[in-house]
Structures are given as structure tokens and as C-alpha cells.
Amino acid sequence: MARxxxxxxxxxxxxxxxxxxxxxxxxxxxxxxxxxxxxFALIALTxxxxxxxxxxxSLNTGSGLWLSVIxxxxxxxxxxxxxxxxxxxxxxxxxxxxxxxxxxxxxxxLRPQFPDAKDFPTIPLNENLFNSPGxxxxxxxxCSTTPTWNLLALAVLCLMxxxxxxxxxxxxxxxxxxxxxxxxxxxxxxxxFWAAVKLTWYFLAKLNETIRIGPTAIEVSDLPLFPGRRYDxxxxxxxxxxxxxxxxxxxxxxxxxxxxxxxxxxxxRRVSLQKVLHCDPNDVVPGTPFVHQGELVLSPxxxxxxxxxxxxxxxKLVVEGRTVRGRSFERxxxxxxxxxxxxxx
Amino acid sequence: MEPLLSIQLFDHLPAYHxxxxxxxxxxxDAVDRGEIQAIEASVMWYTEGKGDEDMGVHYFERRLAAAxxxxxxxxxxxxxxxxxxxxxxxxxxxKVLWCVRLRAFLPKGKETTLDHPFRLxxxxxTDSPAKSKS
Numbered sequence: 151m152a153r154x155x156x157x158x159x160x161x162x163x164x165x166x167x168x169x170x171x172x173x174x175x176x177x178x179x180x181x182x183x184x185x186x187x188x189x190f191a192l193i194a195l196t197x198x199x200x201x202x203x204x205x206x207x208s209l210n211t212g213s214g215l216w217l218s219v220i221x222x223x224x225x226x227x228x229x230x231x232x233x234x235x236x237x238x239x240x241x242x243x244x245x246x247x248x249x250x251x252x253x254x255x256x257x258x259x260l261r262p263q264f265p266d267a268k269d270f271p272t273i274p275l276n277e278n279l280f281n282s283p284g285x286x287x288x289x290x291x292x293c294s295t296t297p298t299w300n301l302l303a304l305a306v307l308c309l310m311x312x313x314x315x316x317x318x319x320x321x322x323x324x325x326x327x328x329x330x331x332x333x334x335x336x337x338x339x340x341x342x343f344w345a346a347v348k349l350t351w352y353f354l355a356k357l358n359e360t361i362r363i364g365p366t367a368i369e370v371s372d373l374p375l376f377p378g379r380r381y382d383x384x385x386x387x388x389x390x391x392x393x394x395x396x397x398x399x400x401x402x403x404x405x406x407x408x409x410x411x412x413x414x415x416x417x418x419r420r421v422s423l424q425k426v427l428h429c430d431p432n433d434v435v436p437g438t439p440f441v442h443q444g445e446l447v448l449s450p451x452x453x454x455x456x457x458x459x460x461x462x463x464x465x466k467l468v469v470e471g472r473t474v475r476g477r478s479f480e481r482x483x484x485x486x487x488x489x490x491x492x493x494x495x
Numbered sequence: 496m497e498p499l500l501s502i503q504l505f506d507h508l509p510a511y512h513x514x515x516x517x518x519x520x521x522x523x524d525a526v527d528r529g530e531i532q533a534i535e536a537s538v539m540w541y542t543e544g545k546g547d548e549d550m551g552v553h554y555f556e557r558r559l560a561a562a563x564x565x566x567x568x569x570x571x572x573x574x575x576x577x578x579x580x581x582x583x584x585x586x587x588x589x590k591v592l593w594c595v596r597l598r599a600f601l602p603k604g605k606e607t608t609l610d611h612p613f614r615l616x617x618x619x620x621t622d623s624p625a626k627s628k629s
Contacts, residue, residue: 272581404589406546421587453584458549461542
């Protein structure tokens with residue numbers, strides 16, 4: 151018991167005693183409070199300066215208005231950045247991070263094996279596709295559909311609406327106390343309150359869903375992909391949920407951009423979708439990610455990736471999962487397929 | 496009367512492979528010698544389909560009537576090594592096509608062109624299934 155509620159903790163270099171989870175939670179709360187406090191204060195300061203609200207005097211910051219804005223903005227940025235970093239690194243040990251960094255350095259030696267981009271000018275060669283080492287296999291593919299940015303945008307919207315609501319509520323309450331109630335503003339405040347509750351509830355539900363359905367990772371034994379070759383692939387799913395099914399497919403999309411009058415339109419058509427893996431996983435519990443390995447054999451007849459000004463052929467691995475509760479999620483991992491290397495080369 | 500442009504490719508059927516040597520003869524007939532101001536020959540790919548057309552030129556030569564080459568109508572041969580990509584492709588809304596294009600410039604700003612298509616690579620459609628097993 152005494153160890154569980156240890157008040158003082160030791161720190162030796164990067165090592166420390168105490169619970170890592172409690173540390174992460176504490177760190178997350180610190181950054182969240184910085185983000186919340188900074189946002190509220192910044193919104194209140196700018197609102198009181200920019201909008202002349204009757205009955206409310208603007209916040210007096212003396213000659214240090216811009217200093218206050220800079221300090222509060224830095225609170226918001228540090229809070230948001232720290233919270234994001236905390237969410238991303240939660241559950242990742244220092245050893246694992248170090249091992250990943252070492253593997254990334256080793257990958258530099260593999261780079262000369264890649265085809266020269268000058269010989270393939272119409273094949274998109276994104277650096278991010280090749281610079282992430284995997285844990286089980288050589289490369290980890292980047293995910294193009296992470297919920298983090300959507301969640302962050304939703305959080306910012308939520309904060310802005312709540313900040314505005316706080317400012318309006320202050321005016322309404324003051325008017326009621328002064329004995330000259332502002333009924334129209336009160337009705338507006340009630341509708342804003344209803345919207346803020348709805349939005350906050352939606353944000354919390356999304357946050358809960360994102361935390362429960364953890365990140366998905368796909369690793370492959372080699373990159374880039376060539377038609378007619380065989381690759382090992384590995385899918386890893388973390389989180390805290392009961393999965394009903396997971397499947398991985400190899401998809402090919404054609405994307406065409408064209409002008410219609412003054413409008414620029416884009417059409418995407420999926421021309422190929424092939425099943426690669428299908429598994430019925432058990433419960434995914436924290437600390438023990440669900441891992442499934444399989445094999446991907448590309449047909450020798452498939453078209454390579456292609457990118458020009460208005461047209462593109464994009465290959466991607468699509469992961470589709472479904473939880474026992476009926477929620478489904480999809481993650482997309484772009485890959486690059488090169489043409490077969492000719493004997494002449 | 497329009498000049499008669501002709502292009503002949505060697506060993507292009509059923510398809511060239513990446514890295515193959517493309518050998519091409521071209522010639523212009525049914526026109527007076529002095530009427531051809533310039534000739535351009537290109538080996539190029541272009542896209543067709545729903546999107547705006549993109550193109551890339553792999554080989555290009557332009558010949559002007561000059562003292563050392565007064566008659567541009569004569570048979571001309573060139574050869575060029577074909578690239579690794581893009582390969583010929585017939586998809587749902589995108590096609591990638593290769594051709595040798597000959598363009599003759601005539602007096603008063605007139606032009607006439609001739610395309611000779613060829614295939615690069617042996618793939619057909621992207622619909623070929625990717626074999627997989629878990």
C-alpha cells in the first residue's frame with residue numbers, strides 16, 4: 151500500500167520509480183489544463199478587447215496586451231503539443247523508442263537498393279513511405295487516415311464554442327444581477343449552451359472511440375513493391391475493445407482531375423480490390439496488441455503506381471475492422487508499386 | 496494537298512519491354528521539297544480518359560531545312576532506348592498510351608501530324624487479381 155501511494159519518487163537519469171501510467175495521466179492533465187486555461191483566457195481577452203460588450207469592461211492588461219497574447223498563445227501551443235505527444239507516446243517504452251531510432255539509422259544502409267527516382271519520374275516516391283522501421287518486419291507503412299487531426303480540430307471547435315458561451319453567459323448573468331435582464335441574449339445563450347453540450351458530448355464520444363480503437367499498424371518485409379513478388383505483411387491493432395473481424399485488402403484507385411468550365415473536379419474510381427488477410431481476432435487488451443502475420447503475393451500483371459499532373463494510379467492497403475458493438479473503422483496505408491525490373495537493367 | 500507522312504517501327508509487336516531499343520524510320524511524300532519548313536519526331540506517352548491530358552516526351556528531335564540537309568522528305572532513322580515507366584495501361588477512367596509522333600511544319604503556319612502507337616510493357620488491365628493468402 152505504501153508503495154502504491156508513494157508521495158515522493160526518485161529520478162535517476164531517465165529512470166524513475168512510480169507508476170508510468172500515473173505519470174502519463176498526470177502529464178496529460180497538466181497539458182490539458184494548460185490548453186484549456188490558455189484557450190479560455192485567450193478567448194476572453196480577445197473577445198473583451200475586440201467586442202464592446204455592454205456592462206463588461208475590457209480586461210485591463212496595461213501596456214502588455216501583446217505580451218499577454220503571446221504568453222497565452224504559448225500556453226495553448228505547449229498544451230496542445232504536449233497533449234498530442236502524450237497521446238502518441240502513451241504505452242511506448244523508452245527502449246522501444248530507442249530501438250526504433252536505431253533501426254531507422256540502419257535503414258539508411260538499405261536506401262541505395264531502391265530504384266533511382268530519376269529513372270521513374272512518374273512514380274510517386276514519398277520519403278515517408280520508406281523511413282519508418284517496423285517492429286516485426288522491416289518497414290512500417292504510414293497511415294493516411296489517422297483520426298488525430300480530426301479530433302484536434304473538433305477539440306479546437308469545442309473550446310472556441312465553450313469560450314464564447316462563457317463570455318455570453320458572463321454578460322447575461324451580470325445583466326440579471328443588475329436587474330435589467332437581457333432576454334434575447336439569454337435565449338441565445340441557451341441555444342449556444344445546447345449546441346455546446348451536444349458538441350462536447352460528440353467530442354467526448356469520439357475521443358473515447360479513438361482511445362478504445364487504438365492505432366493500427368501494417369508492416370511489410372520489403373519496399374517498394376514489385377509485381378510478381380511475395381511479401382510478408384503483419385498487422386498490429388492496439389486498443390481496448392472486442393473485435394469481431396479485421397480484413398486487409400490491396401486496393402487500386404484511379405484519380406482523374408479535370409476542368410469543367412471554371413470548376414476543377416476530381417473523380418476517383420476503385421478499379422481493383424483484392425483480399426489479402428482476413429482474421430477473427432479475440433479481445434484486444436491494453437499492453438498486448440493483436441498481431442497477425444500473412445503473405446501478400448502481387449500478380450505480375452498489375453499496373454505500377456503512376457502520378458502525373460492530372461492523373462494518378464494509387465495503390466493502398468485498406469484495413470477494415472468491426473467491433474463486437476458494431477462500430478466499424480477503416481485505415482488506409484498507401485504503398486508504391488514499381489514496374490517489374492527488366493532484364494536489361 | 497496534304498503531305499503523306501509515314502512511320503515504321505521495328506519489332507514493336509506485340510509490345511516493347513522496358514529497356515528495349517525502339518528503332519524507327521519515317522518519311523514524307525506527296526509534297527514539294529521547299530514546302531517543308533521543319534520536322535519534329537517524338538517518342539512520348541500521354542494520358543486519355545476522364546482527366547485532363549498529361550504527356551511526357553522521352554525522345555525529341557527537330558530538323559530544319561538547312562544547307563547540309565536541304566531535303567527533309569528523305570527517309571530518316573533513329574533509335575532510342577525505352578524507359579522503365581510508365582507502362583501502357585488501359586484502366587477504368589485513365590489510359591496511358593505510348594506513340595511515335597511525327598509533326599511536319601508547312602508554309603502559312605500549317606501543320607500536319609501522324610501518331611504511330613505502340614505498347615510498352617505486357618500488362619493488360621489492373622483487374623488482374625493479386626494472389627494472397629493469410
